[in-house]
Amino acid sequence: MTVAHAFSRTDLAPALAELRLLLGDRLTTALAVREQHGKDLTYHAGHAPDAVAFPRTTEEVAEIVRVCARAGVPIVPYGTGTSLEGHIAALEGGITVDLSGMARIIEVNDGDMDVRVEAGVTRKALNAHLRDLGLFFPIDPGADASIGGMAATRASGTNAVRYGTMRENVLGLTVVTPSGEVIRTGTRARKSSAGYDLTRLYVGSEGTLGIITEVQLRLHGVPEAISAAVASFETLEGAVDTVITTIQSGVPVSRIELLDALQMKAVNAYSKLDYPEQPTLFFEFIGTPAGVEEQARMVEEIADGFGAGVFRWSTRPEDRNRLWQARHDVLWATKMLRPGSEMKATDVCVPISRLAEAVLAARADAEAAGLTAPIVGHVGDGNFHLSFLVDVNDPGEMAAAEEVNDKVVMRALAMGGTCTGEHGVGSGKMRHLEAEHGPGIEVMRAIKRALDPLNIMNPGKIFRLDPSAPFPER
């Protein structure tokens, strides 16, 4: 792992001394902690920060930012470290701000179905807190990520087809700006036309415009009836065509997830399940008991026309939990397919009518290149991942994976899709982001320069601030 000290803008020592006065032993320069905070779960190279700070309040975060701003020291916000595109790598060194110590659930308004949490609260901790109120928070990336991190990457997950993403479910934020001001965006009202939508600007800004310290979220009522099913298909095409027809028919599924044969093999092995190792759809239906039954019947009919085998139903909560936990553990399951490898994930999202073409071509590209790359996806939204398992020390294999990645992304863009449905850009997808947005990138650059003129907030992420600079490698 590189221990980076790229910034020479100032002497770091006086800033660290100031921060130590503020935080005491909640500031650490221990190598193990720094390295753990600078490396994510994927193929991206680690870049350790110079120190890690563990604030407990928004005011402490603001004070940390003010100290760093005065000294020109870079800052990397950190939630649970489960992002996938090098977001947490301290490319220029500096201070990582770990928000896991800010994990209070500040206020639940059950009559309005909203909640205010500190950024370090994880999605599972929030749902455990809400359980007895008949409410839940639906957004569920695979990991038990922090709400602040999920807002910063505009995360989604398996429920997005029904409940939307962080974009639709964040009502407002508390943000520490790059100069150390504390602002609150949004309100508790369900809608507003009050000026520029700063909430939506910070959601997905990946820590480059400020540090999110509190999040106001919309909640949803636990549905009266829930039912889940697993269906195996003869062909990948049959599975994807089932998805397209289901969505186009307007069946309000709450989850519809695709796993290809290789992905099912990985899931069976890791989660000790015994599903057929064939292209598979995981479904969930919610609503009134009659509504759930009606949806299920419609989908079974559609699937039958595309070569589905038997539907295996999970009606008991413990069976459903086991099923969805297996789905959420796909990253770990995938990694076990090839011990010692690292994962590199594509994340395209395409219009639903083009999904079969996009998935089948991606499958063929990976096979032609001889790469190990199972497919899993939130296909109701048109979003899927090809997870390359790569040997980072084999330049030929790395190049082959990048070539397939390029093909998959450029095909998605040509279909009217996006290079990232939910993982974000980090340092891994900059080139593709620029291909997607063209001259719009210049607007993003202008906003970044205006709001973070010192470029201290998570530098080197999302886009190149200097368009003549090279793209990052890993």
Add this chain to the structure above:
Amino acid sequence: MTVAHAFSRTDLAPALAELRLLLGDRLTTALAVREQHGKDLTYHAGHAPDAVAFPRTTEEVAEIVRVCARAGVPIVPYGTGTSLEGHIAALEGGITVDLSGMARIIEVNDGDMDVRVEAGVTRKALNAHLRDLGLFFPIDPGADASIGGMAATRASGTNAVRYGTMRENVLGLTVVTPSGEVIRTGTRARKSSAGYDLTRLYVGSEGTLGIITEVQLRLHGVPEAISAAVASFETLEGAVDTVITTIQSGVPVSRIELLDALQMKAVNAYSKLDYPEQPTLFFEFIGTPAGVEEQARMVEEIADGFGAGVFRWSTRPEDRNRLWQARHDVLWATKMLRPGSEMKATDVCVPISRLAEAVLAARADAEAAGLTAPIVGHVGDGNFHLSFLVDVNDPGEMAAAEEVNDKVVMRALAMGGTCTGEHGVGSGKMRHLEAEHGPGIEVMRAIKRALDPLNIMNPGKIFRLDPSAPFPER
């Protein structure tokens, strides 16, 4: 009407000459056209631009902006002129860009339920075009507004409780930036984490950051069954409590609109209807036939507990259309209550649990001040309007209306609400916007300065660029 020539930044004549070369007789300086383009439907004073341009393509809009940018001439984008907060007033003169000539429906993707339109397409024209496809676009402000204008003000309307607002239903935009660049934001994918959310930044930016020339919209399937009902209540409190309980019970109403007794009197007179002149709710239920019946039964039970009279059902499409047209004509109906007056509307939106308190206090404030001000609202979202009918030449009455307006807004903010649910800020709500956002306004200012350094795009709207400047009066 003031014919403003406030900008002395340059000589206007050479710019007009350049624009005339580009547009021929699609550039006009005729006084009547200029005055019509500078005055909205409300109490706001008119400010005519120096000329009005009628472009036919995005490239023409870009050329107009480039000419104006070189000369420092202000630009005001114009759709149908139906905004309510002085948005279209050319406060500093300059060129109004009327987009009504850009009204092509560019591409309907029925398999993906999305459509791309030019900014001048109106919501009714779009729905007429979609009728045979079984699809519709739900966002419906009272007026037959343009899609571009609706995006610019982050409009909503009666369907927002079920379908969301322009924020949720715009997938992407074509925008001409203040320097005359053409950018495209978003994609046709249902979700994306690809960089800063420029789509959501321009939605609601009221023409201050660029001109929206094309909009990619999400569409929705026409529901299988639709039913509408009107219920009168003994008291305003009973009507609002019915709304709160309906929303808290999770009944998925598609519309739930409140009209107080005075508003019903206005509607009956204008739309030749014979409803009781009592506090009233207009409902719409959609879904499967069984689902609609179930929803209706639940709401009738709730309403019964709060003193509702008989529900009058409209099941035939022509009766429903008449009902909703009457709702959409409320502005005209209201104006007829006091001929010669002008309208000034509050637009607060509060958390649903606080709605009764907010509405009843607003009603009491208006009565105590002796003002004519019916109440109408999209109450399922917590959004309602007190429509003051004012004599703009009576300073005492104007001050009284502003005082009640202040009370209503400050109360909403204290409840966690917003000063504007759907009308936007324009020049009319700047003071309240600053009260709502506090130091966040400085972030908006920084974005405005970065993206429009010459301040030519709709100057004098949303917030004061210079915080020491006075607030606009009318």
